[in-house]
Amino acid sequence: MKTHTLNDGRELPAIGFGTYPLTGDDGIDAVVSAIEVGYRLLDTAVNYENEHEVGEAIRRSGVPRDELVVCSKLPGRHHGYDDAIASVRGSLERLGLDRLDLHLIHWPNPSQGRYADAWRALVGLQRDGLVASIGVSNFTQTHLHRIIDETGVTPAVNQIELHPHFPQPEMRAANAELGILTESWSPLGKRQAPFSEPPVAAAAEARGVTPGQVILRWQVQLGAVPIPKSATPSRQRENLDVFGFELSDDEMAAITGLGRADGRLFGGDPDTHEEM
C-alpha cells in the first residue's frame, strides 16, 4: 500500500476504510473482511458507536497491531480539556488498545467555542504517547489558524467532505499550504455517488474499471486520502484496486468540474453544524 508521510514524520496509508455505520456482528465481519482484503487504515469515531466492533475485528483479523493505523474522533460534547482526555481514554478502552494511531476533533462546533481546548488536550495526549498523530475534521481555515496560533502545533490531517460534486479546491489548497494532509469523507459521494456522470462513466469505460474506481483514483491523484465504506467484500477489494491505472489531466479536470454550489451532502457546514 502506497503511503503519505505526515507532518509529524509518521506514515498514513493512501486509502483507508470508513466504518460508519458498521455495528454489531455484521459490523465486525465487515471490518474483518476489510482488513483481510488489505485495508490498513481504519476510520472510526466515538459517535459511530462501533469502537468496540473495530477493536474486536482487529483482534480477530490476526494482523499485527503495528501494521494497522487506527483513527478515532472526539465528539463535540467532549471538547473541554479534561473531557477530551477522558474521552480518548474511553475510546482506547472500547477499542481494547493502548494507543490510537490518529485521533481527530470530529467537528469544530464553533458555537461552543471550545475546539482550541480540545486541541490542547490532544497535544498533551500525543506528548504522553496515548495518541501517535493528532488532527482535525471539518475544520475551515479560520479554525485551523486559531488552533495553530494558540498552540504552535499544526494538525497532521484534516478530514473533510470531498467527492466530485464537492471537490473543495480552496480547502485542499489551504490544507496543503499548512502541511496538513487532506482525508476525504464520503469519498464516493455516498448514496448520491456520481457514477453515471459522463466524465466518470467515460473514464471507467476507457480504462475497463468501475466508476467507483475512477472516483477513488481521482481522489488519490488529488493527493487526498479517501476512506470509502463498504459492507460488501467484493466492493472493499475493488475500492483498494486503484493503483494500476492513471487518469489524464483532462480527465482529472473534467471530474473536478462536476463540483456544484449545492454539492454538499447534507447540512454539513462546519460553521453551523453541531456534532454533539
Ligand SMILES: NC(=O)c1ccc[n+]([C@@H]2O[C@H](COP(=O)([O-])OP(=O)(O)OC[C@H]3O[C@@H](n4cnc5c(N)ncnc54)[C@H](OP(=O)(O)O)[C@@H]3O)[C@@H](O)[C@H]2O)c1
Ligand atoms: N468526519 C466526518 O464528519 C465524516 C462524515 C461522514 C463520513 N465519515 C467517514 O467517511 C466514511 C465514508 O463515507 P460514507 O460512508 O459516508 O460514504 P462513501 O464511502 O462515499 O459511500 C458509501 C456508500 O457507497 C457504497 N459503495 C462503496 N463502494 C462502492 C462501489 N465500489 N460501488 C458502488 N457502491 C459502493 C456503499 O455501499 P455498500 O456498503 O453496500 O457496499 C455505501 O452505501 C464513513 O464510513 C466514515 O468513516 C466522516
